[in-house]
Amino acid sequence: MKYIIGNWKSNKNHLEVEDWFQKFSQFFVKEKATSFNNLEIIVCPPYIHLFLTKNLRDKYKLPIKLGAQDISPFDSGAYTGAISAKMLSEFVEYVIIGHSERRTHFGEDDKILSQKVTMAKDASLEPIFCIPDKTSFIPDSISIIGYEPVWAIGTGKTDTPENADGVAVFVKQKNPGSALIYGGSVNPENALNFLTTKHIDGILIGGASLDPIKFWEIIVNASKI
Numbered sequence: 250m251k252y253i254i255g256n257w258k259s260n261k262n263h264l265e266v267e268d269w270f271q272k273f274s275q276f277f278v279k280e281k282a283t284s285f286n287n288l289e290i291i292v293c294p295p296y297i298h299l300f301l302t303k304n305l306r307d308k309y310k311l312p313i314k315l316g317a318q319d320i321s322p323f324d325s326g327a328y329t330g331a332i333s334a335k336m337l338s339e340f341v342e343y344v345i346i347g348h349s350e351r352r353t354h355f356g357e358d359d360k361i362l363s364q365k366v367t368m369a370k371d372a373s374l375e376p377i378f379c380i381p382d383k384t385s386f387i388p389d390s391i392s393i394i395g396y397e398p399v400w401a402i403g404t405g406k407t408d409t410p411e412n413a414d415g416v417a418v419f420v421k422q423k424n425p426g427s428a429l430i431y432g433g434s435v436n437p438e439n440a441l442n443f444l445t446t447k448h449i450d451g452i453l454i455g456g457a458s459l460d461p462i463k464f465w466e467i468i469v470n471a472s473k474i
């Protein structure tokens with residue numbers, strides 16, 4: 250089973266979300282015969298679109314799961330601006346924690362990331378825990394680890410599949426039973442290079458997931474592995 254995860258980051262207004270789902274769902278209708286059983290497809294929209302994306306996903310009967318891009322380190326309550334695990338659990342099954350953009354622009358450190366993981370797990374949300382390199386701290390019992398070298402994010406430069414596969418071996422040895430996914434400038438042209446390595450269990454896609462055609466191309470190619 251391979252994870253195909255789209256991270257929309259801080260993009261799209263509600264009309265653009267509707268347009269994305271409308272186009273994306275047409276592909277699924279056309280490819281009725283294709284089986285996506287080997288894939289876990291997850292889309293992570295901004296918080297404000299979770300309600301809409303869930304409704305559109307259900308309306309078009311799409312075989313995709315939803316994830317959040319972040320989570321509050323606190324419970325529900327007097328935490329202005331924060332979205333708690335409990336609130337998220339109404340909409341998503343997954344949550345990205347520790348993305349390098351959160352670490353860099355929002356100053357999130359290992360302590361706060363650990364708190365976020367605890368919150369997610371207590372609400373039965375599956376963390377997708379991102380690390381910028383193989384020696385980064387990873388909390389206990391994380392099932393999905395995203396390896397995303399900072400220099401590869403949004404730059405058009407990817408790590409080599411060989412190196413990323415080596416990172417997967419290293420990280421999985423230290424975190425037995427976990428899945429390792431690669432992220433950083435993945436697109437329809439290079440996605441299979443990572444998905445066909447021995448130890449990489451999926452991909453995390455930023456920029457290319459904003460375009461339903463590109464995201465679809467990646468999915469349909471991955472479905473044939």
Ligand code: PGA
Nearest residue numbers: 402403433434454455456
């Ligand atoms: P990118 O982003 O695909 O645009 O490089 C990946 C990520 O940050 O998850």
